[in-house]
Amino acid sequence: MRKYLRSNALQSRLHDLVPGGSHTYARGADQYPEDMAPILVRGAGSRVWDVDGNEYVEYGIGLRSVTLGHGYRPVVDAAARAAADGVSFSRPTELELLAAQDFLALVPGADMVKFAKNGSDATTAAVRLARAVTGRETVAICEQPFFSVDDWFIGTTAMSAGIPPVATTRFPYNDLPALERVLSEQPTAAVVLEAATALAEPEPGYLAGVRALCDRFGALLVFDEMITGFRWSSGGAQQVYGVVPDLSCWGKAMGNGFPVSALAGKREFMELGGLRTERERVFLLSTTHGPETAGLAAFRAVVAAYATTDPVGRMERAGQRLADGVNAAAAELGIADRLTVTGRPSCLIFVTRDAEGVPSQPFRTLFLQELLDRGVLGQSFVTSAAHTDADIDHTVEAAAAAAAVYRRALEQGSVAGLLRGRPVAPAIRRHSAPRHIAPATSDSGDR
Incomplete structure (x- = not known):
């Protein structure tokens, strides 16, 4: 399991100095599993690194703005x-x-x-x-x-x-x-x-x-x-x-x-x-x-x-391969109607539903959590031209393992005991979550 000690400390300090702890609501810590919102230090191609030294294949890729890859x-x-x-x-x-x-x-x-x-x-x-x-x-x-x-x-x-x-x-x-x-x-x-x-x-x-x-x-x-x-x-x-x-x-x-x-x-x-x-x-x-x-x-x-070059073609080929791989893994587990990758190949999202087939933020959070544990960062599967076959292979493997945990949650009817914190929340909402962001201590989230 990855550690986020420095990220969490810096995120806490950001909340003291920046309203919401980020400059874009979609980048907020509330959009990621609790205590698992990486603070990044650099990127190269499709990869990013955080302050704790964790490496990720990144999707969403700069809120869809980085089509050629980081540091192109x-x-x-x-x-x-x-x-x-x-x-x-x-x-x-x-x-x-x-x-x-x-x-x-x-x-x-x-x-x-x-x-x-x-x-x-x-x-x-x-x-x-x-x-x-x-x-x-x-x-x-x-x-x-x-x-x-x-x-x-x-x-x-x-x-x-x-x-x-x-x-x-x-x-x-x-x-x-x-x-x-x-x-x-x-x-x-x-x-x-x-x-x-x-x-x-x-x-x-x-x-x-x-x-x-x-x-x-x-x-x-x-x-x-x-x-x-x-x-x-x-x-x-x-x-x-x-x-x-x-x-x-x-x-x-x-x-x-x-x-x-x-x-x-x-x-x-x-x-x-x-x-x-x-x-x-x-x-x-x-x-x-x-x-x-x-x-x-x-x-x-x-x-x-x-x-x-052909950036759109590369994004679409990577996205199609990713969607096919993740959807095949979900189908093999018998949960294709509950976990689905869909959309234009260059602009994919994943749809998460609970045991009743209702779109679910807790189940979405569980999937995000399991992807993060396996080195995949993203609120979507939006690709860039820099995503390689190796990146897609890694992501499909990570998503297949995450889907196995997802199926366990479906079988028990909830994410209880599997999700390690609060669920993510819609970025645009009237009130903050009931559990407010704690202030920092001396020891120590599209235009």
Whole structure:
């Protein structure tokens, strides 16, 4: 059994200094088995190491942002060269033009792009722009996990404390009549959705239907490409499915972990945030660090890697092999209907159900616990291009052993005596867990 003495001590200290003990709710200690949340010190390829010297094959891989692997040398070198010449200036750099050209060559449906640092910067700028274009306030968002840290989205979640009522409505995915009802009930500025997710592909004609409804009701269509961009393809979901949005929002894998995001779209809309408009100007994006050179250089190196290698193909092959192996192990144990790896091969998740077939956080925690004990770290099985056959073999072996423990829990009807602490909790929830995080002593958790 692995030891987490230093990790636990540092995590306790983090809770004293950083609200939640991490800077992203998805990275919180509450998302991992109790006293088993590693504090990391470095990564290389698909592997990471913690402060206690434990080594892991990592999945989720930087909250899906590291598609090429940790420390991917061409990206690191490009960022380092740019940073050595200065990272921030009082005027644009040539690098901004080169990065914009690279981006728009990948996304032919977009005419202009503006860079930022966080995905929420981009999605909120898109909402602001859509409201200015249409003169409407209401935003319709798909019933999908996460779009922004800003009020227009967080106000619709369980963590809405401190946020006034928001003009945001919801609609289910793959349901055109439901979206039509939403758009017909009130004037809507924008329809925001991920064109696809790990668990849901668009039904034939769905995205084209969404495009047609937006045109009919005068709403802008906004694709959130945070996850699909550079994971479905370098041109995002819009390239895969052949439907062009009015605006699209990018982040995550653009810089292989370096902070960079983008808002892209049609010239007639994007120019409202510029200097070439007769209309009232929109305060679109104006950030000190949006054009920071290291992030843009990292992005250009990522583009080069996608042009000369096949990261998406490698992610998909690794993911398919992983899903096949783990699902085969679960089937052999007779628990394939309780423990399942599913999703797009480049963006896999595992579904955990209890003895009654109900999705279960305690059973999920047990599976995470057993994976950690065997050197696998991840809240999902999202792969990178750096995951090797050896990594997949190790993970399948670890998952098969974890599945055997899982079956014991199913046979006894609960995780009692097998799970060594409290279960994980949803990252976005109204209240903290009943057992509060203890303060540190002298001896001593997606944009």
